[in-house]
Amino acid sequence: MTSALELLPAVDVRDGQAVRLVHGESGTETSYGSPLEAALAWQRSGAEWLHLVDLDAAFGTGDNRQLVREVTEAMDIKVELSGGIRDDASLAAALATGCTRVNLGTAALETPEWVAKVIAEHGDKIAVGLDVRGTTLRGRGWTRDGGDLYETLARLDSEGCARYVVTDIAKDGTLEGPNLELLRNVCAATDKPVVASGGVSSLDDLRALSGLVPLGVEGAIVGKALYAKAFTLEEALQAVAG
Numbered sequence: 182m183t184s185a186l187e188l189l190p191a192v193d194v195r196d197g198q199a200v201r202l203v204h205g206e207s208g209t210e211t212s213y214g215s216p217l218e219a220a221l222a223w224q225r226s227g228a229e230w231l232h233l234v235d236l237d238a239a240f241g242t243g244d245n246r247q248l249v250r251e252v253t254e255a256m257d258i259k260v261e262l263s264g265g266i267r268d269d270a271s272l273a274a275a276l277a278t279g280c281t282r283v284n285l286g287t288a289a290l291e292t293p294e295w296v297a298k299v300i301a302e303h304g305d306k307i308a309v310g311l312d313v314r315g316t317t318l319r320g321r322g323w324t325r326d327g328g329d330l331y332e333t334l335a336r337l338d339s340e341g342c343a344r345y346v347v348t349d350i351a352k353d354g355t356l357e358g359p360n361l362e363l364l365r366n367v368c369a370a371t372d373k374p375v376v377a378s379g380g381v382s383s384l385d386d387l388r389a390l391s392g393l394v395p396l397g398v399e400g401a402i403v404g405k406a407l408y409a410k411a412f413t414l415e416e417a418l419q420a421v422a423g
């Protein structure tokens with residue numbers, strides 16, 4: 182039997198606030214208040230995962246490390262931490278929060294030897310974010326080109342990377358629907374589970390992503406649609422229930 186699609190409601194933190202960006206671009210923020218309140222609300226609604234992003238750390242405009250730690254420690258559910266985890270110190274701080282796993286982005290493009298080392302050390306506590314425009318990867322808060330998607334995926338697979346978080350930046354925060362073709366292509370290129378991110382707008386999008394579970398899509402991150410109240414998390418969980 183195939184498992185149900187996992188849902189990861191997103192809390193992206195900028196300057197201490199829960200925000201949503203469009204295409205991940207700095208300056209496009211819509212603010213949604215306290216990150217802790219948002220995270221607790223998703224937990225109360227039945228989430229089993231939280232996708233928590235430190236956008237300042239991703240953009241290099243500071244960090245929300247203390248707040249991210251407080252939110253993670255307040256959760257009874259699994260937490261995936263993302264944003265600016267690029268060296269031993271930031272990885273140690275992220276893992277010390279007690280999160281379930283971390284999502285590395287820029288480091289996989291700029292310091293591949295370090296990423297290979299931490300994959301070997303930490304196994305499935307490490308996921309790698311493949312954030313793309315077309316098939317070109319983007320790093321540094323999605324502001325710099327960082328190589329070819331499929332070459333990088335092959336390299337990370339050979340290093341034992343456990344899981345990928347795949348974002349089509351053109352879709353992120355737009356409510357235009359996920360890039361199903363990209364997800365199919367990535368699943369065809371790797372045996373490792375894929376978490377889809379960016380663009381979910383409706384329960385039908387979630388049903389379409391559920392249809393990709395047999396191909397290797399394990400989960401879906403949902404941000405803007407929940408904040409914009411396109412549907413509730415309870416409805417989303419019902420829609421993907423196996």
Ligand SMILES: O=C(O)c1ccccc1NCC(=O)[C@H](O)[C@H](O)COP(=O)(O)O
Nearest residue numbers: 191205239263264353354379380404405
């Ligand atoms: O995850 C990151 O490190 C990151 C870096 C720079 C800009 C954005 C980043 N993440 C954004 C997300 O993970 C979103 O929460 C997620 O893609 C949800 O998108 P949507 O459902 O379209 O709001």
